[in-house]
Amino acid sequence: MKKIFSILILLLILISCQKEKVDSIVINANAYTVNNTFDKAEAFAIKEGKFVAVGSTKEIQDKYDSDNIIDAKNQTIVPGLIDAHCHFLRFGTGLQTADLNGTKSYDEILERLVAFQKEKNAAFIKGRGWDQNDWEIKEFPTKEKLDKLFPNTPVALTRVDGHALLVNQAAIDLASITKNTKVSGGEIITKNGEMTGVLIDAAMDFIKFPETTKQETIQGLLDAQDICFSYGLTTVDDAGLDQKHIELIDSLQKANQLKMRVYAMVSGDKQKQIDYYINKGIYKTDYLNVRSFKVYGDGALGSRGAAMRESYSDRDNHFGALIYSPERYQEIARQIAASEFQMNTHAIGDSANTWLTKTYKEVLKDAKNRRWRIEHAQIISAEDFKNFDNILPSIQPTHATSDMYWAEDRIGAERMKGAYAFKDLLKEYGKVALGTDFPVEQVNPFLTFYASAIRKDLNNFPKDGFQMENALSREETLKGMTIWAAYSNFEENEKGSIEVGKFADFVILNQNIMEVKGDKIPKTKAVATYLNGEKVF
Structure with a gap:
């Protein structure tokens, strides 16, 4: 009997010492969990794609065992990064066209186009990324040189912000437009009574682009995914997708071809799409979330399309414009407010922000937790900041450091006080969602971190930082790129922090982004990116 009792005691001890088997264990890390404290x-420890335990190396190793132990060697780990506002699909398809980003002159653009056409022999030349503010002569280009180089081949070159288009005469002829064509919500730029080839906002819609093939679209998505994973991004908020592209993304994810998590904002420029998704209801998988509409309020500051309450400081009697009539915004907002969907509206100019926040307030009344977003929230009048008490600011810090050289020329010193005011917006709502707006800016989220907290360009300009009273702390910045971005997507319970029960999305970095000197932040790189505990980069 005594022998049996001893055996039972031994079995109990062995059972109590048995470790739980998990898929992966990460040890010796310097991990920022971004939890509530x-x-x-x-x-x-990770099991079935989720975090099952978080603690010290000893605690985890005492309780869990795995055939896949990852020794972080004291490297910094953060939750999988979320880009709260980008154009993932557009970036991917853009990789299949002429890349004009970083060009320092119109002549450099022409050189790239000649090289592109020599390689591709395209029937319609498409390109994107030019920005006249980066040139010595900071003026819109004109089409004469394009007409000489490509007299019979249509050319359409999108400005970096997507709100202006340079086209040649062949593209104009194809679209059957003239300098007298009427445009609502945009402009056909003329000079000396003739078309320059530059079209602003709604005028761009006249140009007849050839349809991108399905295979080109798929390749673009896969190319974009590879680049995003290489920077530690595990979720992207694509700001404006059509139904066919949302369904393509869903099918690729279900076939395990596309692994990137996508928060899909349905493009609200077509009434039938609004009607379709409101009738369909919220659609949610582990990889795709369709519960919001992206609406354009105005254009961009760089092309003077942003809607301003007073005339631009560098162009008399020019105010930019709303894309739609005020009544149309009210109609859209009322329809979305009657559903469970979120409304996310592009608003850059102070007039657009005034009108859209007022519209939001009127239709939402006292509704809580709707998390309606203003995308960009770039120039805010002093009296309008209070409207963000129940409206979530979705901002892109690198816009501040890209625009700081010329923004005051556009809008004057007084209006600059409410421009790129990240801290003031944070004080009102208590959270901000941070993104890049790529391909308008670079994909690199560490440049977002740098612009948010340090507010300088890569040449350490300005010496003391740009409007530093509105810089975010590093902790606030990391939250804006993780848990607050997840919150803006109604996903804070499944991602955005390293906590038990959440998706095991995380990034190992080559340096401690929370402590290195400010000028070292842009040199941060993702050593490895994990999605559901699986290494994807």
């Missing part, structure tokens, strides 16, 4: 951790 912003705790750090040394280790965590």
Whole structure:
């Protein structure tokens, strides 16, 4: 009997010492969990794609066992990064066209186009990324040189912000437009009574682009995914997708071809799409979330399309314009407010922000937790900041450091006080969602971090930072790129932090982004990116 009792005791001890088997264990990490108390951790365990335990290396190793142990060697780990506002699909398809980003002159654009056409022999030449503010002569280009180089081949070159288009005469002829064509919500730029080839906002819609093939679209999505994973991005908020592209993304994800998590904002420029998705209801998988509409309020500051309350400082009697009539915004907002969907509206100019926040307030009344977003929230009148108490600011820090050289020339010193005011917006709502707006800006989220917290360009200009009273702290910035971005997508319970029960999305970095000197932040790189605990980069 005594022998049996001893055996039972031994079995109990063995059972109590048995470790739980998990898929992966990460140890010896310097992990920022971004939980409610912003705790750090040394280790965590992963099972079936989710975090099952977070703690010290000893705690995790004492309780769990795995055939896949990842020794972080004290490297910094953060939750999978979320880009709260980008154009993932457009970036991918743009990789299949002429890349004009970083060009320093119109002549450099022409050189790239000649090289592109020599390689591709395209029937319709498409390109994107030019920005006249980066040139010595900071004026819109004109089409004469394009007409000489490509007299019979249509050419359409999208400005970096997507709100202006340079086209040649062949593209104009194809579209059957003239300098007298009427445009609502945009402009056909003329000079000396003739078309320059530059079209602003709604005028761009006249140009008849050839349809991108399905295979080109798929390749673009896969190319974009590879680049995003290489920067530690595990979720992207695509700001404006058509139904066919949303369904393509869903099918690729279900076939395990596309792994990137996508928060899809349905393009609200077509009434039939609004009607379709409101009738369909919210659509949610582990990889795709369709519960919002992206609406354009105005254009961009760089092309003077942003709607301003007073005339532009560098162009008399020019105010930019709303894309739609005020009544149309009210109609859209009322329809979305009657559903469970979120409304996310592009608003850059102070007039657009005034009108859209007022419209939001009127239709939402006292509704809580709707999380309606203003995308960009770039120039805010002093009296309008209070409207963001129940409206979530979705901002892109690199816009501030890209625009700081010329923005005051556009809008004057007084209006600059409410421009790129990240801290003031944070004080009102308590959270901000941070993104890049790529391909308008670079994909690199570490440039977002740098612009948010340090507010300088890569040449350390300006010496003391740009409008530093509105810089975010590093903790606030990391939250804006993780848990607050997840919150803006109604996904804070499944991602955005390293916590038990959430998707095991995380990034190992080559340096501690929370502590390195400010000028070292842009040199941060993703050593490895994990999605559901699976290494994807």
